[in-house]
Amino acid sequence: MRVGLFITCVNDTLYPxxxxxxxxxxxxxxxxxxxxxxxxCCGQPQFNTGYRHLAxxxxxxxxxxxxxxxxxxxxxGSCAAMIRDNYPRIAAKAAAEGRGDAMSEAAAxxxxxxxxxxEFLVDILGVTDVGAYFPHTVTYHPTCHGLRVLRLGxxxxxxxxxxxxxxxxxxxxxxxxxxxxxxxxxxxxAVSAAMGADKARxxxxxxxxxxxxxxxxxxVHIGGTLARSGSAVRPVHIAExxxxxxxxxx
Amino acid sequence: xxxxPRAAAVSTRDGGLRANLRHATHTIRAKRAAAVAELDDWxxxxxxxxxxxxxxxxxxxxYLVRLEENVTRxxxxxxxxxxxxxxxxxxxxxxxATGEREVVKVKSMVTQEIGLNAALAEAGIxxxxxxxxxxxxxxxxxxxxxxxxxxxxxxxxxIRDIFRDRMAQWGRPAPEGLTDRPADLAEAARLHLRExxxxxxxxxxxxxxxxxxxxxxxxxxxxxxxxxxxxxxETLISVVGIEKTVPTWQDLEVFLxxxxxxxxxxxxxxxxxxxxxxxxxxGPRAFHLVLLDNGRTDTLADRVGRQALRCxxxxxxxxxxxxxxxxxxxxxxxxxxxxxxAILTPQLxxxxxxxxxxxxxxxxxxxxxxxxxxxxxxxxxVLVHLRERVVEGxxxxxxxxxxVIKPARKHAAERALMRTAGWVLDHPAALRHxxxxxxxxxxxxxxxxxxxxxxxxxxxxxxxxPAESFRDWWARTRGGPTAxxxxxxxx
Numbered sequence: 001m002r003v004g005l006f007i008t009c010v011n012d013t014l015y016p017x018x019x020x021x022x023x024x025x026x027x028x029x030x031x032x033x034x035x036x037x038x039x040x041c042c043g044q045p046q047f048n049t050g051y052r053h054l055a056x057x058x059x060x061x062x063x064x065x066x067x068x069x070x071x072x073x074x075x076x077g078s079c080a081a082m083i084r085d086n087y088p089r090i091a092a093k094a095a096a097e098g099r100g101d102a103m104s105e106a107a108a109x110x111x112x113x114x115x116x117x118x119e120f121l122v123d124i125l126g127v128t129d130v131g132a133y134f135p136h137t138v139t140y141h142p143t144c145h146g147l148r149v150l151r152l153g154x155x156x157x158x159x160x161x162x163x164x165x166x167x168x169x170x171x172x173x174x175x176x177x178x179x180x181x182x183x184x185x186x187x188x189x190a191v192s193a194a195m196g197a198d199k200a201r202x203x204x205x206x207x208x209x210x211x212x213x214x215x216x217x218x219x220v221h222i223g224g225t226l227a228r229s230g231s232a233v234r235p236v237h238i239a240e241x242x243x244x245x246x247x248x249x250x
Numbered sequence: 251x252x253x254x255p256r257a258a259a260v261s262t263r264d265g266g267l268r269a270n271l272r273h274a275t276h277t278i279r280a281k282r283a284a285a286v287a288e289l290d291d292w293x294x295x296x297x298x299x300x301x302x303x304x305x306x307x308x309x310x311x312x313y314l315v316r317l318e319e320n321v322t323r324x325x326x327x328x329x330x331x332x333x334x335x336x337x338x339x340x341x342x343x344x345x346x347a348t349g350e351r352e353v354v355k356v357k358s359m360v361t362q363e364i365g366l367n368a369a370l371a372e373a374g375i376x377x378x379x380x381x382x383x384x385x386x387x388x389x390x391x392x393x394x395x396x397x398x399x400x401x402x403x404x405x406x407x408x409i410r411d412i413f414r415d416r417m418a419q420w421g422r423p424a425p426e427g428l429t430d431r432p433a434d435l436a437e438a439a440r441l442h443l444r445e446x447x448x449x450x451x452x453x454x455x456x457x458x459x460x461x462x463x464x465x466x467x468x469x470x471x472x473x474x475x476x477x478x479x480x481x482x483x484e485t486l487i488s489v490v491g492i493e494k495t496v497p498t499w500q501d502l503e504v505f506l507x508x509x510x511x512x513x514x515x516x517x518x519x520x521x522x523x524x525x526x527x528x529x530x531x532x533g534p535r536a537f538h539l540v541l542l543d544n545g546r547t548d549t550l551a552d553r554v555g556r557q558a559l560r561c562x563x564x565x566x567x568x569x570x571x572x573x574x575x576x577x578x579x580x581x582x583x584x585x586x587x588x589x590x591x592a593i594l595t596p597q598l599x600x601x602x603x604x605x606x607x608x609x610x611x612x613x614x615x616x617x618x619x620x621x622x623x624x625x626x627x628x629x630x631x632v633l634v635h636l637r638e639r640v641v642e643g644x645x646x647x648x649x650x651x652x653x654v655i656k657p658a659r660k661h662a663a664e665r666a667l668m669r670t671a672g673w674v675l676d677h678p679a680a681l682r683h684x685x686x687x688x689x690x691x692x693x694x695x696x697x698x699x700x701x702x703x704x705x706x707x708x709x710x711x712x713x714x715x716p717a718e719s720f721r722d723w724w725a726r727t728r729g730g731p732t733a734x735x736x737x738x739x740x741x
Contacts, residue, residue, distance in 0.1 A: 009675060012720045013685050014713050019720035035724045041675040046668055048615060050637030054672040061676060089631070148617035177572045181614025188612065189705035190259035194268075194576040195614070196709065224710030 004034045004069035006062070006114070008076045009041035015216045021243035022075050022117060025132075028243075029125060033073075038065040043090075044082040049183045052090060056103070059087055063106035072113050073120045075239045077146030077214040080116040085149050087111055116146065117239055118214060122155045128162050133246045135165035138236075139208040141199070141222065143215045144177050156214055156238055163241060169206040173198075180221035196225040203233045210236045251583035253608035258577035267403050267578050274402045275569045281515035282566060282622075289511070298504045300626040303560035306495055307550060313462040313495045314541065320465030324527020326537040331489075332649075334364035337542050341366060341454065341487055342373045344538055348485050350375075350452045356469060356476040357381035358456030359397060359563055360491050360542055362585035363598070366454070377454065378420070378446045380475040382439050389416040395579025395587060397565040398513050403578055406430040413438050421445055443475060453479040453534070457490045458562065459505060460539075463498045466526040467539070470509060470519040477523050486525070486534035491542050493559040505562060508624035513564035545598035551647035554635040558593045560625040565590075567619035567629060573612055582609065589619035593632040600648060601640060607658045610636035641665060678721075685719040692717070 003026065007019045026033050042062060043055030062083065066072045074080050091107035094100075121127055140160060146152040160168060179185065179195025199222060203211050211226075211233050213219050223235035251257070261267060286292050306313055318328045331337035345353055353370070355361065355377050367377045367388075379388045386401040387394050390412040394400030401409070410430040417424045422442045428434060455476065457467040467488055469476050480486060496502060510519040528537050550556050568574050568588030579587035583605045584595040592613055596606040610633045613619075619629045639646065641664070643657040657665070674680050688695075692715035698707040706712070718726075 007720050009681075013688070014716065016716050016718060016720035016723050020723060023724075035728070037721065037725075038678060040678055040681060046672060048634055048637070049664070049668065050610075050634065050639075050641035051665070051668045051672070052638050053642065054668055057672065057676045086634075144614070144616035144618075148621055175618075177614050177616035177618070179572065179614060181616070184611065184614045186702060186705050188255045188258060188573070189708060190255065190262045191573050191576045191612075192614070193709035194262045195572050220713050221710060224706075224712065227711035228709060 001031070001071065002034060002069040003031050004036055004066045004072045006039055006042075006066065006072050006074040006079070007035070008074060008079045010217050010220070011075060014220070015237065018075050018216055018237040018239050021237065021239040022073065025130060025239060025243040026073065028245075029121075029127065029130060031125070034069060036065040036069075040065075042079040042082045044079060044086075045182055047082065047086055047090065052093065055086075055090060056094065059090055059103070059110070060106055063110045066113065067109065070113065071115060071120065071124060072110075073115055073117055075117045075214070075237060076216070077116050077143050077150055077152065078217060080114055080119070081145035081149035083114045084111050116150055116152065116214060118152060118155045118159055119150065121159060121242075128158045130159065130162070130242050132163040132242045132244055133165050133249065134163050134241045134244045135249065136210055137167045137169055137206075137208040138210045138212055138241065139169040139171045139203060139206040139233075140174070140238075141171060141178065141203070141211050141213045141218065142174055143213050143218045146214045147175060152214065159242060160212070160238070164246075166241070169208040171206055171211075172202045178218050178222050180218050182217070185221055192221075193225070196221055197229070200225045200229055200231060200233075204229075204231050206233075208233060210234045212236050212238045212241055214238050251603075251605045253604040254577070254581055254583070254612040255608060257581035257583065258573075258612070261578040261581050262576050264578070266405075268576060270403055270405050271575050271578060274399065275575050278515060278569045282512060282569065285511040285515040285517065288517070289507070295504060295507055296624055296626050299508050299562075299624055300560060302496065302501045302504060303625055304557075306497055306501075307493065307556060307559055310492065310495065310550065313497055314492055316497075317460055317462040317465055317495055318541075320463065321527060321537075321539050322465075324465050325529075326465065326527040326539055329538060329540045331540050331542045331544070333544050334542075337364050337489060337540055337544070338366055338369035340540050341489060342369060342375065344485070344487050345370065345375050345452055346373065348452055350450075350485075352376040352378065352446075352450060353452040353454050354378050354380050354446050354450040354479045354483065355384075356453065356455035356479045357384050357400075357471070358454070358489065359585055360456045360489050361454065362394060363491075364489070364542065364544065366489065378443075378450070380443050380446065380479055381471070382436065382473055382475075385439055385443070386412060389413065389420060391416075393580055394585060396568060397563050397586065397588070397590075398568075399565075403580075406432065406435065409435055417442055447475075447478040447482055450479075451483050452485045452487070453483040455479060455486065455488045457488055457494055458509065459502060460490055460495050461497075461499055461502065462495055464526055466499075466524050468502065469521075469523045470506070471521045471523070472514060472516075472519060474521055477521050480523050480525055481533050483534055485536040485538070487538045487540065489540040489542060491544070492546050509562050509564050512562075512566040512622070512624040545600070547650060548600075548647040549597040551652075552597070555593070555597050555632055557627050558590065558597055558632060560627055561590050561594065562625060564624055566622040566624060570618040570622045571613075572616060572618070573614065577612070582612070589613060589629045589633075590627070593627075593629055593636060596636055600646070601655065601658065604660070607640050607660075610634075610640060682719065682721055686722070688715055689717055689719065
């Protein structure tokens with residue numbers, strides 16, 4: 001089984017620790033990880049803001065970079081959702097514009113092999129106990145694209161429940177959007193900030209030391225809002241919890 | 251109307267409005283979820299609803315002709331209106347012909363859409379809203395802010411004040427010493443409205459459905475005011491969007507399950523009124539149906555956007571939308587607020603001003619609306635599709651003619667930025683160079699950003715820039731064919 005890691009542009013640039021955690025975790029589970037340097041961004045910011053044509057080269061780049069692997073794993077629910085949900089749409093529109101089926105083939109290949117990290121662990125590797133140890137109180141924020149596009153369901157929680165030392169706290173209104181939404185946070189700052197403030201309040205009420213999610217992009221907004229309000233809750237990507245062991249506690 | 255972000259920035263600061271909306275939407279949201287969970291075939295019903303609507307829309311020309319034939323055969327008169335102005339003219343002329351100067355109205359979205367009350371007022375005709383929430387809005391000289399609960403932004407105390415201060419100007423005054431108890435408020439409205447039901451000779455309604463095979467119109471409602479309006483007056487004028495057509499009575503069965511559970515979280519709505527043409531000695535003696543296009547055929551021409559026409563106006567998408575909950579309905583600048591408004595308004599009106607151009611962006615694309623929609627309108631898909639039209643322009647249909655629109659002007663800077671970012675992201679070497687530059691200068695990064703980035707740092711801290719990107723870490727620790735060592739060591 002050849003597994004490629006799609007790190008995503010946000011993680012690559014701002015959260016290398018998440019990527020390092022994914023590598024540590026997968027290798028601990030006996031998976032050999034390849035990291036094609038030709039990879040870049042999935043094209044979600046462009047596509048979701050309306051620049052579909054600018055997402056096309058990035059979609060082609062993704063398909064080419066990962067053409068030699070059996071599975072692609074990515075620590076981002078929204079990037080996985082972009083690939084699975086929107087690559088076929090981009091391909092269909094390109095075909096409708098009379099530009100042939102090359103994009104459709106690229107999309108089909110990409111869609112079939114792309115997995116968000118928790119999906120890969122539970123569905124492909126068939127594990128929920130990844131041997132992790134994390135002695136902190138943690139609450140889980142299910143991100144919108146993980147929840148409603150990928151339908152991750154309770155996979156992340158099943159993984160978290162098996163982590164030794166962890167104490168999970170319920171989050172009120174967990175399924176409500178945090179207000180990030182990519183360029184939404186910049187285009188509609190007032191509503192985004194109001195949503196973020198409500199989410200931060202709910203997180204504070206859990207009394208947890210950390211909030212985890214399958215997406216650093218939601219966490220950058222949540223974490224930024226928490227930090228501004230002086231909250232003690234810290235954002236942490238689920239990969240970092242799952243990679244943590246008694247030998248190397250985060 | 252200002253663009254959505256500006257209007258929302260004002261309404262979001264209104265603590266009272268936020269509290270009213272939060273309370274109302276969360277209550278109805280929980281009730282709806284329970285009502286839907288009672289049915290084990292909900293997903294199949296939902297798929298059936300979507301399929302019936304899609305099939306009907308594909309052959310709408312055929313079903314509309316059948317509808318017209320059957321309405322006419324039953325003694326009604328059908329009028330066709332291409333746009334709001336034509337519809338208002340037809341209705342105004344019909345009321346004038348009766349010699350009456352006032353009409354009672356059943357709550358109707360489409361008459362809000364065309365601004366009928368204002369058009370009637372200009373012609374010297376007074377229109378009385380008889381739905382409780384519409385009455386509150388009308389007396390308060392206000393605008394509706396929700397499809398199903400137009401006065402959702404008002405609380406009991408505000409409603410009592412509106413009744414006490416304004417009812418006398420419109421008819422029977424509010425009883426002395428009116429309290430804010432719901433039962434007292436309802437009784438005040440009942441007494442006020444009863445006069446109008448018994449006096450009015452003309453009623454104006456919309457319809458939730460029109461059954462083509464018999465020419466029957468259907469209104470579902472909760473208060474009984476609709477049934478009063480539909481049965482007591484001598485003349486009934488129904489203004490209905492052409493997309494409300496269903497082929498047969500059998501199709502209704504699906505929607506009469508989907509609509510009440512999605513909208514009011516009821517298993518069945520309290521009043522279902524159906525009327526077919528005219529009947530001697532029973533109900534209105536004259537019945538007019540005004541079939542309204544007003545951008546619907548143009549919307550139908552768009553393969554992705556047309557699914558918005560499936561909408562049965564249940565407002566489930568509003569009640570689950572986190573953006574609607576904070577911004578309120580007025581910020582959408584249309585009788586159709588919330589997620590459905592964000593895709594319907596720019597399609598019905600066209601991308602004619604900064605407001606319509608901003609609506610497709612009034613969403614975080616969280617997808618809660620799609621999950622809640624009883625006819626499975628993929629609202630996020632249409633939002634992104636319309637965003638593309640805003641920034642890239644492209645082919646659209648305007649009044650039946652294919653035309654090409656230009657990209658919205660104010661997006662020029664954004665487009666340049668997106669293009670540059672796109673180029674960098676498609677050239678990993680350049681991306682890596684940029685990452686290293688950012689990492690090396692990280693101690694000098696400002697805590698607050700200037701320019702468009704300010705909207706980020708106004709309410710959130712920036713993440714800290716790491717000393718080394720993942721790519722560089724991988725190259726340094728794992729090597730690889732394209733790996734090069736970064737000049738500085740990771741901390």
